[in-house]
Amino acid sequence: MELLNKSLRELNELIKRKEVKPTEILEELLNRIKETEPKLNAYITVTEEKARKKAEIADKELEKLGEDEIPELFGIPLSIKDNINVENVRMTCASKILENFISPYDATVIKKLRERGAIFVGKNNLDEFAMGSSTETSYFGPTKNPWDLERVPGGSSGGSAAAVSARSAIASLGSDTGGSIRQPAALCGVVGLKPTYGRVSRYGLTAFASSLDQIGPITKTVEDAAYLLNIISGQDSKDATSVRIPVPDFLENLNNEIKGLKAGLPKEYFVEGIEPEVKEKVLEAVKKLESLGVEIEEISLPNTKYAVETYYIIAPAEASSNLGRFDGVRYTYRAKDYKNLIDMYCKTRAEGFGDEVKRRIMIGTYTLSAGYYDAYYLKAQKVRTLIYQGFQNAFEKVDFIVTPVSPTTAFRIGEKTDDPIKMYLSDIFTIAVNLAGLPAISIPCGFDNKNLPVGLQIIGKAFDEVTILNVANVIEKELNLNTIPPV
Amino acid sequence: MEFEAVIGLEVHAQLLTETKIFCSCKNEFGAPPNTNVCPVCLGMPGSLPVLNKKAVEYAVKAALALNCKINRYSVFARKHYFYPDLPKAYQITQYELPFAENGWIEIEKPDGTKKKIRIKRIHMEEDAGKTIHGEGLDPNSYVDLNRAGTPLIEIVSEPDISTPEEARLYMQKLRDILVWIGVNDGNLEEGSLRCDANVSIRPKGSDKLGTRTEIKNVNSFRFIQKALEYEIERQIKVVRSGGEVVQETRLFDSQRGITKTMRTKEEAEDYRYFPEPDLPPLIIDDEWLESIKASLPELPDQVKERFIRDYGITSYDADILVRDRALARFFEEAAKNYSGEAKKVANIIISDLLGALNEEKLEISESPVEPLHVAQLLELVDKEVISLRVAKEEIIPEMVKSGKEPRAIVEEKGLVQISDESALKEIIKKVLENNEKAVKQYREGNDKQKQKAVKFLIGQVMKETRGKANPKLLNQLIPQVLEEV
Numbered sequence: 001m002e003l004l005n006k007s008l009r010e011l012n013e014l015i016k017r018k019e020v021k022p023t024e025i026l027e028e029l030l031n032r033i034k035e036t037e038p039k040l041n042a043y044i045t046v047t048e049e050k051a052r053k054k055a056e057i058a059d060k061e062l063e064k065l066g067e068d069e070i071p072e073l074f075g076i077p078l079s080i081k082d083n084i085n086v087e088n089v090r091m092t093c094a095s096k097i098l099e100n101f102i103s104p105y106d107a108t109v110i111k112k113l114r115e116r117g118a119i120f121v122g123k124n125n126l127d128e129f130a131m132g133s134s135t136e137t138s139y140f141g142p143t144k145n146p147w148d149l150e151r152v153p154g155g156s157s158g159g160s161a162a163a164v165s166a167r168s169a170i171a172s173l174g175s176d177t178g179g180s181i182r183q184p185a186a187l188c189g190v191v192g193l194k195p196t197y198g199r200v201s202r203y204g205l206t207a208f209a210s211s212l213d214q215i216g217p218i219t220k221t222v223e224d225a226a227y228l229l230n231i232i233s234g235q236d237s238k239d240a241t242s243v244r245i246p247v248p249d250f251l252e253n254l255n256n257e258i259k260g261l262k263a264g265l266p267k268e269y270f271v272e273g274i275e276p277e278v279k280e281k282v283l284e285a286v287k288k289l290e291s292l293g294v295e296i297e298e299i300s301l302p303n304t305k306y307a308v309e310t311y312y313i314i315a316p317a318e319a320s321s322n323l324g325r326f327d328g329v330r331y332t333y334r335a336k337d338y339k340n341l342i343d344m345y346c347k348t349r350a351e352g353f354g355d356e357v358k359r360r361i362m363i364g365t366y367t368l369s370a371g372y373y374d375a376y377y378l379k380a381q382k383v384r385t386l387i388y389q390g391f392q393n394a395f396e397k398v399d400f401i402v403t404p405v406s407p408t409t410a411f412r413i414g415e416k417t418d419d420p421i422k423m424y425l426s427d428i429f430t431i432a433v434n435l436a437g438l439p440a441i442s443i444p445c446g447f448d449n450k451n452l453p454v455g456l457q458i459i460g461k462a463f464d465e466v467t468i469l470n471v472a473n474v475i476e477k478e479l480n481l482n483t484i485p486p487v
Numbered sequence: 488m489e490f491e492a493v494i495g496l497e498v499h500a501q502l503l504t505e506t507k508i509f510c511s512c513k514n515e516f517g518a519p520p521n522t523n524v525c526p527v528c529l530g531m532p533g534s535l536p537v538l539n540k541k542a543v544e545y546a547v548k549a550a551l552a553l554n555c556k557i558n559r560y561s562v563f564a565r566k567h568y569f570y571p572d573l574p575k576a577y578q579i580t581q582y583e584l585p586f587a588e589n590g591w592i593e594i595e596k597p598d599g600t601k602k603k604i605r606i607k608r609i610h611m612e613e614d615a616g617k618t619i620h621g622e623g624l625d626p627n628s629y630v631d632l633n634r635a636g637t638p639l640i641e642i643v644s645e646p647d648i649s650t651p652e653e654a655r656l657y658m659q660k661l662r663d664i665l666v667w668i669g670v671n672d673g674n675l676e677e678g679s680l681r682c683d684a685n686v687s688i689r690p691k692g693s694d695k696l697g698t699r700t701e702i703k704n705v706n707s708f709r710f711i712q713k714a715l716e717y718e719i720e721r722q723i724k725v726v727r728s729g730g731e732v733v734q735e736t737r738l739f740d741s742q743r744g745i746t747k748t749m750r751t752k753e754e755a756e757d758y759r760y761f762p763e764p765d766l767p768p769l770i771i772d773d774e775w776l777e778s779i780k781a782s783l784p785e786l787p788d789q790v791k792e793r794f795i796r797d798y799g800i801t802s803y804d805a806d807i808l809v810r811d812r813a814l815a816r817f818f819e820e821a822a823k824n825y826s827g828e829a830k831k832v833a834n835i836i837i838s839d840l841l842g843a844l845n846e847e848k849l850e851i852s853e854s855p856v857e858p859l860h861v862a863q864l865l866e867l868v869d870k871e872v873i874s875l876r877v878a879k880e881e882i883i884p885e886m887v888k889s890g891k892e893p894r895a896i897v898e899e900k901g902l903v904q905i906s907d908e909s910a911l912k913e914i915i916k917k918v919l920e921n922n923e924k925a926v927k928q929y930r931e932g933n934d935k936q937k938q939k940a941v942k943f944l945i946g947q948v949m950k951e952t953r954g955k956a957n958p959k960l961l962n963q964l965i966p967q968v969l970e971e972v
């Protein structure tokens with residue numbers, strides 16, 4: 001397991017010096033996957049043979065390449081959340097309806113990683129179509145938390161977070177619509193970054209809620225997150241919502257200079273529903289920041305209290321539209337017996353989608369219907385603007401904002417599955433960030449008395465990933481936690 | 488009670504861009520099924536639309552030609568419904584904020600009166616694919632997605648149209664303009680232009696609107712008129728017999744010439760429109776708009792007016808010449824190169840050249856005859872090198888066949904006009920010998936009969952010379968020879 005604990009930069013250096021071969025890393029990883037999967041179920045698909053072939057080719061290439069000809073991810077195996085297209089690999093979105101779908105193309109992020117030499121080892125489990133906060137809605141069964149196999153890893157990118165935590169993935173890409181990278185990262189004790197909306201191309205990410213979705217890294221360390229963000233960022237001619245703005249070198253900017261920065265502590269984020277130990281650990285990290293010369297200021301984000309309601313109108317509305325294409329006509333599952341076209345649609349979708357997905361399609365269809373649109377969707381969009389303005393106001397006074405990621409540590413499997421509202425509230429601290437399109441990072445900041453990780457969220461100004469990565473990196477180094485789980 | 492109809496048309500026009508509106512697949516008609524497709528137009532998970540700038544430019548061009556106001560800020564929206572040829576289960580269109588509004592075009596009725604028809608709005612959208620149902624015993628249906636993502640504009644008129652004939656004229660005028668500016672190929676049969684009609688009736692002179700029906704699938708100029716004629720008649724019958732017109736969508740059955748209920752208002756779908764989150768609002772700035780304006784050619788109405796004013800041709804001829812931009816250009820170039828009256832140019836193009844091209848199944852744009860050649864041909868007539876008859880009957884068809892200059896054809900075929908008096912006199916004498924009856928008529932008849940005889944004899948000389956005799960000279964020489972002999 002020695003290689004699997006290394007950072008991306010370390011692995012790259014080992015390969016560059018030709019001290020390690022790509023097949024050695026891959027075989028160690030495949031062994032670890034075989035060892036942990038029966039317990040975790042973090043992968044839906046492991047492309048063992050494909051990855052092996054690629055690694056063997058990489059081994060041979062390596063012999064011919066000079067040190068400076070070797071790109072950042074050469075021969076390094078990565079895993080990908082199973083709602084991102086990797087050409088010629090099955091992409092299920094953890095749904096029966098896409099059980100046998102083979103991606104015909106690479107997502108832009110995959111293309112970029114491939115160009116830098118990455119090898120893809122498999123597709124990680126998630127909540128069906130990324131709808132959930134526990135990875136329990138997956139058609140392929142729940143993923144378990146490596147810190148306690150009775151508990152959830154969070155979601156929806158639970159497979160990615162659990163695998164990175166258990167070292168059955170070196171690093172992974174997830175997607176974040178309302179907290180789907182940050183919350184599982186927090187619950188599994190790893191690093192999760194949601195970039196600014198528009199920083200990373202969404203082309204090839206199966207859309208859940210188009211105006212909120214963003215791809216980001218899930219990694220062992222802040223440095224690894226910066227390492228991957230450097231590669232996947234940038235405007236893409238295939239995504240009209242990606243933004244043409246310079247991409248700084250996030251790695252180079254990890255310079256530990258945080259003295260004199262101002263941090264905002266929103267009072268609304270530390271009140272009701274939050275577990276005392278979560279609050280405690282977060283505030284300890286804040287103290288640490290203060291001791292390092294960061295000025296702490298209490299701020300107010302008054303409209304955040306509407307974030308969950310606003311989110312649960314906008315996200316299902318967009319989802320109901322985005323999921324219409326899974327209709328049994330072209331590439332999805334199709335019901336066996338049907339009387340006519342309408343019957344085929346109904347049966348295919350009734351059999352192909354799980355309960356949570358159906359619930360959201362129904363909510364979304366309802367709020368977009370004639371006569372309800374103004375009262376729900378339009379109003380929610382207005383509140384969304386207010387939430388955004390609230391952050392803008394706050395960022396006039398502070399450089400970044402510190403909050404908990406989730407009100408609780410990892411909860412028990414099945415604990416919230418019968419109560420959707422309770423489940424929705426586990427994203428209460430992450431959702432507003434998506435509504436405002438801001439970048440935010442989740443890093444481990446301690447453990448509760450059950451030895452479950454607690455996450456700290458650092459929210460930045462739009463396109464200022466540099467600051468939050470830098471701050472997160474400093475805290476990570478200062479806390480120096482042991483984040484290797486017992487599994 | 489007398490009734491009048493109130494009609495509004497919604498016309499979908501495909502734009503002639505090289506590629507589709509939201510992906511880089513080819514936009515072409517007639518390719519093998521499902522060959523011009525990609526993840527985007529197949530609605531694959533994760534694919535995203537990117538707006539084709541050319542499609543915007545064509546759309547704006549059309550809107551400017553239809554006198555619309557261009558909205559600098561417009562928004563795409565999703566229109567949802569399930570159908571096998573709609574891959575994403577929504578169509579990307581524009582809804583609350585279209586890119587163009589408040590335009591008009593003018594139609595001219597056969598009696599010469601003109602009428603302005605206002606255009607309410609124009610929006611951009613993507614076409615769906617095609618569902619093809621199996622023939623005979625084949626129970627399957629097939630989907631061809633080549634057409635999915637073809638750029639469309641939907642042109643919505645105000646209900647300013649009062650008769651089926653006006654509706655047809657409006658549609659024809661619209662087609663002529665769109666083809667003229669090069670954004671649409673005008674091919675109704677292939678579905679490049681499709682029309683839905685909204686129609687209601689009301690007591691003549693009333694300003695209240697009746698309940699309307701929408702007629703789908705009227706895809707030829709003739710059918711537009713026929714479908715509306717039938718539907719207006721049907722609504723009047725319903726009202727006269729004490730019934731009420733029901734708001735519904737009807738389908739035109741072109742075989743039987745009737746309209747039939749397709750779906751009622753209760754069955755109407757809720758399209759759940761909302762702004763397309765994958766596309767930022769479309770912003771057309773000054774610079775862009777100016778460059779599109781600059782690329783817009785002079786429009787048919789303007790050209791027609793100018794032709795009448797500058798070239799002195801009739802309104803009737805001008806109308807024919809501006810029906811096709813290539814034809815108008817052809818005429819103008821020929822007229823510019825000709826020293827005589829442009830009227831003659833218009834005449835020979837309309838009554839002879841077009842016919843000759845038609846014989847060879849050629850469009851004016853494919854004409855082997857150069858405009859300059861038409862001017863040269865007319866010059867030859869003016870200089871009495873050839874007769875107008877030879878020009879029309881012998882040279883034009885040959886020019887169309889070979890593309891040669893008129894002078895070369897004249898020489899090759901020996902068609903130079905005979906203007907030599909003594910030579911003509913010899914021919915006349917010979918003709919007189921063979922036509923004693925006419926000679927007798929001339930000698931014994933009154934003035935009128937004399938004239939008739941001369942005319943006949945000119946015809947005979949022309950026949951003898953295969954049209955080469957100078958007709959002006961014949962007019963003098965025939966009476967002269969008759970007197971001499």
Ligand SMILES: [Zn+2]
Pocket residue numbers: 507510511512523524525526527528529636
């Ligand atoms: Zn395409």
